[in-house]
Amino acid sequence: MANGYQSNQDFLQSLFGPLGVGSDAYSDYAQFIPEVPEELYLLTDPTANIYQQLREERQARLSTQLGESYSGIQQSLFETQRQARGMQGRAGFVTGADLAGDASRRAAMVGEKASSAFSRGLYDIEQDIVEQVGAEQKYVAGLEAQRRSDALKVAELADLFDESARNRDNRYRNMYDNLLMNYQDNYGGRSRDEFGG
């Protein structure tokens, strides 16, 4: 079960239970309280599969990009070395050696940048996941707030918090039963319908 998820019954119990409202009183009202889909609660967990998928996909892209960067560097180094060997016969060894050295340094720098971009890409993935989890948590919290607001409105309409109304209900029901009994005692043999109830 997703972290923080509550079915409607659990939600109503957590909301009304501490106020002394029994489940028999509010169970009929569950239909007026919307459910928050469990999938949305899953999104509030950074270890959820969806984020793993995100991570894997983004990492795969980064890896691909890094590999492509390295391949380019290697290709560039081979080209540079071939040029350097050709230049050694015509312009001298030093010139060719210098060219090879410059190419190596450039390749090293490009490699470092690619590596740095890869690391930053990995960080950005986690950062995105954190931000997305935060956004989903806010979204779910918003839905829960709306659900509580709706539940309170329903409770008000249903007089669930009106202790006196519930007591009155019982008292009137008892009074009605007593009246009915008295009536039947006084006018025995008459039907209940005749009494109107």
Next chain:
Amino acid sequence: MSTRTTTTFSPYQQSLLGVSAAKARAITEFSQAQTKTGVTALYEMNEIERAVREINKEVKEEQEKARRRQGKIGIGRLIGSALGFAIGGPAGSAALGTALGGLAGTAAAGGFKRYKVGINKDKLPTGYFYGGERQDLRQRVVDIERAFKQLTKDQRTGIVKNLAMDYLTGRGLGKLGAKEIGTTGQSLDSLLQAGEITKGEYLADIFKSAVGGLSDERVTQLSGIADTINKEAITTSAYANVGVGRDILEKGRETVGLDPSSGLALSDPRVQLGTQDMKVGEFYKPSNVMKDGLFPTVTAQRNLLNATMAEDLAMRDRFGRGSSGMDLYNQLTNPAAPTLVDQKAEDVLDAILGEDFTPDKIDDISFNFNSGVNTNKRNSLFQQTVGPMYG
């Protein structure tokens, strides 16, 4: 590398698509839930308001029915009490008759029916929201039913109280019925028993006695009736005591040219009109006096008194005041009545016309009226009987 890379998503991208779908579903579900809540709440509130309107309408109709029934019950009780009093009154059960009559009238008007409202609780709106309002509504129905039940209970308690009240009222009215009219020794009860007044007249007199007393005119009429009864009773009793039946009297009346049953002169307007049995008070009501004219009335009154007094005197004579009872009877029944009879006629005329008449004045009036002489007295009498004169 595949040539379809642009249309093939990576696993992460596919997962992202799933995430987007989940978010879209969440937004949809939230929206649907809020809409459902709003629509349900609106519908239920409308249902509650509709139920309140229906209950108010039902209660209003039942209240109107109850009000109408209360009116009917009041009238039914009054009629029942009056009938019960009339039926049970003179027989000595006026109180019980009044109470039971009132009860019967109340029952006939639906007084024992239960008040109730036909609100079916099963049809009261149900739902998820507005539990307090729905309970208030249910409580209101219970209150209404309880109020109507209380109304029934109060009405039945009222019926019991009314029963006692009607009994006491009937007893009080019964005492009024038994009260002596003047110094005649007769009461409304005895007059009713004797058949001299109708039950309607009896009830009217009783209720008039209860609310303000009988008018002087009515007391005079009743006194006249009572006197007649007394004389008849004495005569009948006397004849019975001496072993002479009433048939002898009637035969005697016939012999001397009187109406056998009433003893009235054949010239008496009542005999001529075939109203010998008409009560004294009724016959001499101002309306009858006006209709028939004064002097036939005076003559009839005199003849009536002559006859009854003659019987009375004849009876007294038979009991030791002389030996010529029948002669005296004949003398007394002569239109030229003796002083004693005139005195009685004077009393009656005083009662009817409200003036101090003497037999002489009567004769004068009669003479002057018949001869067309306009005198103050005649004018006064004429005005009193037919209205004012002009010119």
